[in-house]
Amino acid sequence: MTSTAYQQMIFVNLPVNDLDASKKFFTELGYTINPQFSDDNATSVVISDTIVAMLLIKPFYSTFTKKEIADATTTSEVLVALSAESREKVDELVDKALTLGGTPSGETQDMGFMYGRSFDDLDGHTWEIIWMDPATIAG
Structure with missing residues (x-):
C-alpha cells in the first residue's frame, strides 16, 4: 500500500540503436528530455511527473543485465x-x-x-x- 504523500514513479529502461534518432522521435511526440539524467549513453524522456522512459544505447544497456538484449522488432x-x-x-x-x-x-x-x-x-x-x-x- 502506498502513502498518498509519496508519488511512486516508474522508469522504463529501453535499449535503442540510435540515441539521437530516438530522442528526436520522442521530443517530436511532445515529451521532454531531462538533461540531468542524459548523456552520450542514455536519454531521460519525461512522459509525466511519475513516468520516465530511459533510452539506453545497447552497449550501456548491457551493463545492467547478464541477459541477451531482445530485438524488439522481432521479439x-x-x-x-x-x-x-x-x-x-x-x-x-x-x-x-x-x-x-x-x-x-x-x-x-x-x-x-x-x-x-x-x-x-x-x-x-x-x-x-x-x-x-x-x-x-x-x-
Whole structure:
C-alpha cells in the first residue's frame, strides 16, 4: 500500500540503436528530455511527473543485465501502456508517432467505454495508448 504523500514513479529502461534518432522521435511526440539524467549513453524522456522512459544505447544497456538484449522488432519484450485524456488524444498521439517513423502495432480496440491504439517506436518497442470513459472508471 502506498502513502498518498509519496508519488511512486516508474522508469522504463529501453535499449535503442540510435540515441539521437530516438530522442528526436520522442521530443517530436511532445515529451521532454531531462538533461540531468542524459548523456552520450542514455536519454531521460519525461512522459509525466511519475513516468520516465530511459533510452539506453545497447552497449550501456548491457551493463545492467547478464541477459541477451531482445530485438524488439522481432521479439515482444514489453508492452508499455499509457493513458490518454480522450479518444481524440489517442488518435492524435498514435497518428503523430506514425508520421515520425513509428509503425502500427495491432488493431484499434474500440469497446465503447475503452478505446486504444498502439505503435512500435523506431526500435520496435510497443506503446499502447488507451482512453477509458471516466464514468466507467468511477463505477
